[in-house]
Amino acid sequence: TEEVACSDPDKCMAFCNNKSGCTNIAYPLMVLRLLPKGLRGLMLAALLAALMSSLTSILNSASSIMTLDIWHQFRKKASQSELMIVGRVTVLVLIALSILWLPILQQTQGGRFWFYMQSVKSYLIPPLCMMFLLGLFWNRTTEQGVFWGLMLSTIVGVVRMTLDFTFLAPPCGSNEVDTRPEIISKVDFLHFAIILALISTIVMVVISLFTQPRPEKKLHRLTWWTRNDEAEPELTDNEDEEVHTSFIKRGEDPKTMQIQENDQTNGNEKTGFERLKTSFKNWVCGIDEDAKQTLTAQELQELRRRMTSLEESSKMKIILNVSAIFITILTIVLLVYFA
Template sequence: MVEVETLDPGDYGAIVVYFALVLAVGLWSTFRPNRDTAAGYFLAGKHMHWFPVGASIFASNVGAPMFIGLAGTAAASGFAVALYEWHAIYLLIALGWVFVPVYVSSGAFTMPEYLKKRFGGKRLRVYLSCLALILYVLTKITAEIYSGAIFMQQLLGWNLYLCVVLILMVTAIYTVAGGLAAVIYTDTLQTIILLIGAFILMSISFVEIGGWEEMLAKYKVAAANYTLANPQNYSCGLPRDDFQHIWRDPVTGDIPWTGAVFGLTTLGLWVWCTDQIMVQRCLSAKNLTHAKAGSVFAAGLKILPFFLWIIPGMISRILFPDDIACATPDKCEAICGNRAGCTNIAYPLLVLRRMPSGLRGVMLAALLAALMSSLTSIFNSASSMFTMDIWRRFRRKATQGELMIVGRVCVLVECGISILWLPILQASQSGQLWSYLQAISSYTAPPWTIVFLLALFWKGTTEPGAFWGLMISLVVGLIRMVLDFAMPAPFCGSQEEDTRPAVLKDVNFLHFAILLSFVSLISTVVISFLTEPRPPEKLRRVTWWTRHDTLDPEETESEDDFGVDEEEVKPSSVISKCYS
């Protein structure tokens, strides 16, 4: 196992100062106005300026899996993983200019609520809410916690559950207290800390390696000594020949260019343009201009991960090849306890062994900033969907005070479920965390992307078409996902023969995302043609073509939105204000 070093008093001081700042900013936002209504709590009163909106979008995506997964994948295969980040630049601009104008005109708080307004009925709204809540807990929250635990165990040697409980407690305190305003303000602070820490480590790494040309030359031979001595027996420890290529072969590439262009687009549209976590930040902007500017600012920030995490991940392999580039399952297990590989510890090792005394604490604070930023975003978005789309389904006349309490209790429940799920995630011991997370998205996200695109741009899309198109696609995606987990690929370097069926062995998950998109598109369109479309008066302000309509859409009594008592709570004291 990698030796753990202890932090100096200066490192702990930096961590303490960081926690104090985050709590101060989060609790300060608790006493701001416009927090005692659903719009105030879940959309920050719709008073946010472009800078915190953009910073929060960026920080919400830069979580611990980026430190662990993105840097680790770069250490394993080189530049191509940058496509995941640079691809987002164009999609974030589409978010501000194409998707958000429709969401704003519809008056929806959440994405499930938008689907209800667009299609009517309740099936799509409840289904999306339930599926999103399950995926948040089982993938996003636990992946953040697991990634953070890897980093903190390498850096501190602390008990796993002590780290998890501490992070969740601090995160939940200001998320529960302040709602989206607290999340966005703390995200802005954490983005600054995050960029400073990552920039310092990138500079130190570049200086030590000797610059860009030296990095490219040394990465070609960044392998363990036993691999270089006997490359035929330990070929898994060698860098990829195409490590400098962004666009890779559609058959032999680990990120094929065909999948990156078409399959990754469907995943990206889901993450950046239809996922509650990202859209909610734009909806909190004071007007459409600030929402657009915030999305452009976030798009500009997405250029940075290439320099802040991908390049340092590759440098870590150069500096520590015996650890990062282990070539057999047995050797990898001896180094990091994971038979699938040790690239996940590339960034933690760089911090542990190259950051000077005092700055290690700053870097740990940067990790905590990324981890907590993503967790707060997930907690707030999940509580928004549960409260607005599920709770009000059963409590049609819920008061504003009741909605506030339910939203906060939902955060606490999510924390508990995430801790209970952590041992299961630990047992999986995936050495390819980033790839697994993207693969899961490939099996679940494309149908939802198709539904949202058709909802915005084709008035003929019907509720039965969207619902049954999702059901058909869900079955197809689940079959591939079950096969993927039931028959994993043999570890590289093992003597096992790959006996998986062709649909697993020969079809990259990004290519499968393309196929699943076609299944969803064809089934939704065919069923929509066979069913009755919604009349024009019910499509006002809910599609791209009707977003400027002056009249509100007509709704029958059965399709009316969940009732809410709009009477605001007026706290009479500091104590009651904290409670409300």
């Protein structure tokens, strides 16, 4: 307890190299000193698995946004190899930025990682949450309302986050005077999250009311109230979920589509070194040149219907409902017991 609950900045600096406190080492010390050898390894494996899962999901999402939403705007005819390389480079850049961000993390929130993580989420996540809820439960939500609501609330959140990084709180237990602006010292980041959610909701609702609503024929099976509609939503041109045009070659039959990589070089004309270089590049980028698939328009429509279907068997409904109730009760019991 002397290490984790240290109150003197000098002692905390000696224990964990952090004057603000040693709460970051509480869980690792508990695992190392209280658990037996077998459970230590199991806990380490679970922590690493959770860490890898979180990192891969974030990095994959970021690389997808970069390749599909940003890079494609500048390179509309980019090949699959180019997109895969852009995605890999994006991941490497994000990893480098995360390493360079560590000194800032050490300074903000007194080096307390949990508070830092929750504060950053409070500045950025509430608008996204309100966007999802409005789009799910309010059919009148429009694209313009969501876009400008996200833009305004993101600016507000980034400004607050910048102020937090600029005006640092004095170390806990020190006699230093808190000179931060009252908007930071008096408004906790959790309270700011509520304020930011209200701002984003108001902006999205007001702009949505003054813009053209989405036709009902395009809302089938997209919201909570239309989730059980039998009709498929009508897609606009930019919402067509067919495969990217750079991967599609149309044959004689306009109703069929063949998915393959546009490669202008014939594999038989390549030298041994060129084939080896191409194979290595495809292995690094995760490209399978032999993977081709021909689908008709009806098959694509049926594939999309199955992917977006909410149909479940009676057996699966019972299993999911029972599991959800059990997990909810277990969570409440654990929270009450350990609180």
